[in-house]
Amino acid sequence: MVNRAKIKELMNESACSHSKDKKPGAGCDMPKPGMATGGCAFDGAQISLFPYADAVHLVHGPQTCLGASWETRETLSSYKGRDHTVMGFTTGITTNDVIFGGDKRLADSIGYIVEHYNPEAIFVYSTCVTAMVGDDIDMTCKLGTQKYSIPVVPIHAPGFVGGKNLGSRIAGEEVLEHLIGTKEPEFTTPYDINLIGDYNVTGDMWQYLPLFEKIGIRVLSSLSGDGRVGNIRTAHRAKLNVIVCAKSLITLCRKMEEQYAIPWISVSFYGKRDTSFAIREIVKALGDKTLIEKAEQIIAQEEKKLEDELVPYRELFKGKKAVLNTGGNKAWSIASGLQDLGIEVVATSIRKSTADDIEKAREYLGESGILMKAPASEQSKVIDERKADILLAGGRSLYTAIKKKISFIDVNQEKKVSYGGYGGLLNLAEDLKYAFANPVFKNVAKKAPWEIA
């Protein structure tokens, strides 16, 4: 069942920079009625675990929870079997279950899934209603595990316990409690790592994994981009945990360090500098001299290749200025990518950033860069003052671009191609090339015949 002590602990993560300025025990913010905009804890938990293609993800709740969320994320998988990430499974409880409890329905559903889909594992997500009604999901999962001899893992992250971030942390906890350390790998190498927090959206991981292979870094398991449940069970044998752009799974890494003495580092694979930096950090942490040398070789090769390919774009982007209005780590990671392409980033948003993110944003933008605390009201002025050529922001800022007659990219829109790694930078460059050339924003700014005096 939902564990209050655990939730409290997760909301006070000591390794998280959110917690630094807070009174002891204050922890993460509780949602404020009317003000919360992001997803709930269940959403976060599902995002963190859904990419396991060999497992079935069963949502034990009423219709909204799964009905509006399945097949919405481009988390790609190379799994050869039946890919469950593009499917939706829900118990879709009815009034009867609310009154009499949904345990039997859940047990029957688990049985149905095993019979028809034969997955490697089943994740059972509790939701607000089933948590509230008090279904004994732990027991039903335990019995399922015994009966079918596959892990049936309960995930207790009902929406009302908090936001997305907390849900991801809970998912990490459940994986640690139920899966990690339950299986031994076939073999190990001194260069085994776990990738934590990259969900392989649009194939981001595939941009850098081939480089790992060339260098000799082996990914033992992933949580959870292109991941397999069988591999995460062996994660305790890795030499290093690598967190990719995900604050929420720090708790998991800290605990794995305590339990299994696995150190962790946090990296990003956006842009050239960050990708090279990330690779250097990883091989440095693994501490093998030949590996470090090999990595330097590969980095040199890849950077050279990329530089050559970027020449025409750099020419095209010369003197271009960008204003960036997006949240969290994107505030500096996309800025880094833009700078790698020779675009000057004159301002970025720090509205929702942590202290770490703000520090990084300042570092990337330099002293003259503007860090916008209230981007919605500031960005128009900044565009005028700095004569920006492009605005990269969410859909709601579209009007600013039309009014200022400058180019626009919706950074929050579901992407179809990856911007990750060295190769992703070329995708970003290609998108920017078309954005700069597109006259649409100037065209729709034109007045109608009846508006002209």
Add this chain to the structure above:
Amino acid sequence: METKKIVLSKREHKPLQVNPIKHSQPMGSALAFMGIKNCLPLMHGSQGCASYTKVFYTRHFNEPIALYNTSVSDITAILDGGDYSILMAIENITKKNTTLKPEIIGLHTTGLTETKGDDVRNVGMHVEIPYCYVNTPDYEGGMESGWALTAKALIDQHTKETTETKPNKLLILPHVSMQPIEIEKVKELCESFGFETYALPDLSTSLDGYLSEGQGKLGTGAISISDIQELGNSATVITIGTSMQIAVKALLKKNPNMTHIHFNHLMGQDTNDNFVATLMKIRQIEPKSLVKRWRGRLQDAMLDTHFLIGSSHFVITGEPDMCIGMTELLQSVGGTIDAVISTTYSPILEKINAQNVFVGDLEDAVVYFENTDLVISNFHAERLLHMQERNTGLVLRGFPNYEELGNQLKNDQLYEGSTYFLFEVANKLRGIKHHG
């Protein structure tokens, strides 16, 4: 997978849904409130309920979505009877954005707040802005009933009682699957007969893909709360879709002198002939020449497409009121409907004359995909069809359609929309049948 005949029943035939097509009541309710002018749709549940709904509609309509939530937490879930989170939410939203001037609060519940049993009616006593509450647990009904319950609630709580009628005043109660342009077209037809026409809910000016500033803050529907208060004196009320019967019952209680006319749907020649005949009879005038012209075009389209459609098999999935219209239109040109898989139970399903009609999900539907020529379904069917060997066509209809653009401007209603629909289906079939 084995083909086992599933019968039409209110009871489920398996313990779970695999690849569901059903959507929840709160989602239907949220959409209905977006069809009211200057309405602040407020979902009473955890923040995820509204966040998911927002993403769902943002991607379907490609528009910013006006939807707020009360963000019930674990503490308020236990200690609060709804008063705190609802009142605080309204205060926080209106305080943060002082330019926001909602004319009505559209409060709808979720499974969470129904389970804890909040008295959302009582909370309304403390709200200064006009307030409408709807009980829409997501463990009951579906999107279609959530939409209809909201229309009913608006009438119940806000329409004034009267015995008078304005002879020219007409109210349309459209079902949830009708897209913004379709509501506009139906209204336009009625207006061409000289009616003062209202629709409830009215999405024709909301989510209709119209470029304007400051969208996604309040509902921008074409009917206001003051219009809703005065609906009682409409001489005629027309329901489109069986789901809307609950709403019209509420209205007839407000004024027993009103005339109610029902249409199961407005797709194809027969039903539109009845619809136009009804309007002619009340107004005692001939339709405009363009209406007559479109009937001729529809008949021509029926003849042009009958060969392709008449030799083809179809599977349809979606909300009940949408399924009946598509089934009857395709059958009117000889199409064979192999299966209709509905999101939820509705009595109208009993009237669908097809080989298989039942409530289910895409796991059930996919069994029929292998042996049919064309599927009419939502976006989720696309990937499933890619996975099968047979080249089966797909026409995307219903919620959600995440990938295609311009969904709000697809018109399948009246003579005109039915014409375009037949051509779209026939052209898809041509691509499938003649090019393998």
